[in-house]
Amino acid sequence: MEMPKIKSNPKSGHVNLKTLAEYLELSQTTVSLVLNDSPSAKSIPPDTRKRVMEAAQKLNYRPNYFARSLRQNRSMSVGVLAPDLSEGYFTRVMSGVVAELTAAQYFYFTACHDWRPELMVEYPKLFQERAVDGILLLNTPVAFELSLPIVAISAHDSKPNVTNVMLDHERAVFLALEHLQKLGHRKIAFMRGPKAIPDSEYRWDAVQRSAKTLGLKIDPALVLRIDATGWKMKAGLHPMSPEIGYEPMKQLVERTREFTAVFCFNDIAAIGAIRALSEAGLRVPTDVSVLGFDDIQSAAFFTPSLTTVRQPLQEMGRRGARLLLDRIGNPKGDYAAAVIMQPELVVRESTGPAKTD
Numbered sequence: 001m002e003m004p005k006i007k008s009n010p011k012s013g014h015v016n017l018k019t020l021a022e023y024l025e026l027s028q029t030t031v032s033l034v035l036n037d038s039p040s041a042k043s044i045p046p047d048t049r050k051r052v053m054e055a056a057q058k059l060n061y062r063p064n065y066f067a068r069s070l071r072q073n074r075s076m077s078v079g080v081l082a083p084d085l086s087e088g089y090f091t092r093v094m095s096g097v098v099a100e101l102t103a104a105q106y107f108y109f110t111a112c113h114d115w116r117p118e119l120m121v122e123y124p125k126l127f128q129e130r131a132v133d134g135i136l137l138l139n140t141p142v143a144f145e146l147s148l149p150i151v152a153i154s155a156h157d158s159k160p161n162v163t164n165v166m167l168d169h170e171r172a173v174f175l176a177l178e179h180l181q182k183l184g185h186r187k188i189a190f191m192r193g194p195k196a197i198p199d200s201e202y203r204w205d206a207v208q209r210s211a212k213t214l215g216l217k218i219d220p221a222l223v224l225r226i227d228a229t230g231w232k233m234k235a236g237l238h239p240m241s242p243e244i245g246y247e248p249m250k251q252l253v254e255r256t257r258e259f260t261a262v263f264c265f266n267d268i269a270a271i272g273a274i275r276a277l278s279e280a281g282l283r284v285p286t287d288v289s290v291l292g293f294d295d296i297q298s299a300a301f302f303t304p305s306l307t308t309v310r311q312p313l314q315e316m317g318r319r320g321a322r323l324l325l326d327r328i329g330n331p332k333g334d335y336a337a338a339v340i341m342q343p344e345l346v347v348r349e350s351t352g353p354a355k356t357d
Helices: 017-024 027-033 039-043 047-057 065-072 091-104 116-130 169-182 198-214 243-255 268-278 314-328
Strands: 077-080 107-112 135-138 148-153 162-165 186-190 223-225 261-263 289-294 307-310 338-341 344-346
Touching: 017 027, 017 047, 027 039, 027 047, 047 135, 065 107, 077 091, 077 116, 077 314, 091 107, 091 314, 107 116, 135 223, 148 314, 162 169, 162 314, 169 198, 169 261, 169 289, 169 307, 186 198, 186 243, 198 344, 223 243, 243 268, 268 289
Parallel strands: 077 107, 077 135, 135 148, 148 162, 162 338, 186 223, 186 261, 261 289, 289 307
Antiparallel strands: 307 344
């Protein structure tokens, strides 16, 4: 049977649910169930569901989210707060967040606080003023009090209304140090993260416990700390520039070369450290092995390719977004305080056997 013609040819983007239903000669309820992928739509014949989807695409039907939000008492939007969205950790996590929110037809507002305490408090309030249904935090502490559903990725927050998605740092650090130990490394330099980063202290505590378990001695003279100012805009420096690892390593090799490996806080810092070692005439990994953390996209393509502890960053983003949507849809549900993600050691070219005299 030939599909009936609509009475007037609507302009692209001006087809509403009523027009679409008239075009298909179906009830608005039937069309709505199909378009919203409602469980009740399973009772609708497959051919009818196919007709609805094809017609919606042909007529460029766009749902009226304002009307939908009124019906559901939701804005169909969330706020995402991060330190920055530079290449590395944040882009990988956000790719998972965006994929999950897009699939759920949710819009999102993104704000970057650049580690400024006042913005960590102000931006969530601005999100709430824009009637978001919930807030997703990326590597950002919960520095505010709101009644909205909150999911935090890598924040380690113990507030009762917050669900945390975090890495098993104990396992991650053990894999890294065990790898270096098996390669014969005993004099290992450690690059700690800035105090502002929630992961920093948790990972350093794990380093100390794992080193003790493996019988490795931590020499305080070989412990470096990334300056928190290196994560902020300064003299044109991007907050995630490899310089955050370059400068500390440059200072270390000027003091001593009595180390055979360095375990960096993240891959960006490791790339900067390799540059500083190269400028000092030290070869990686022949003279010094370098181990990163995160497994950012460029880690496999750097020269030498970077051995690193892989965080499942994209999946952490997906899981965090999914949990937030669950909390929005069922605010009275019982949710775990933490969801622990597992790391993986990725061995590439930047680590090798310890150099012997």
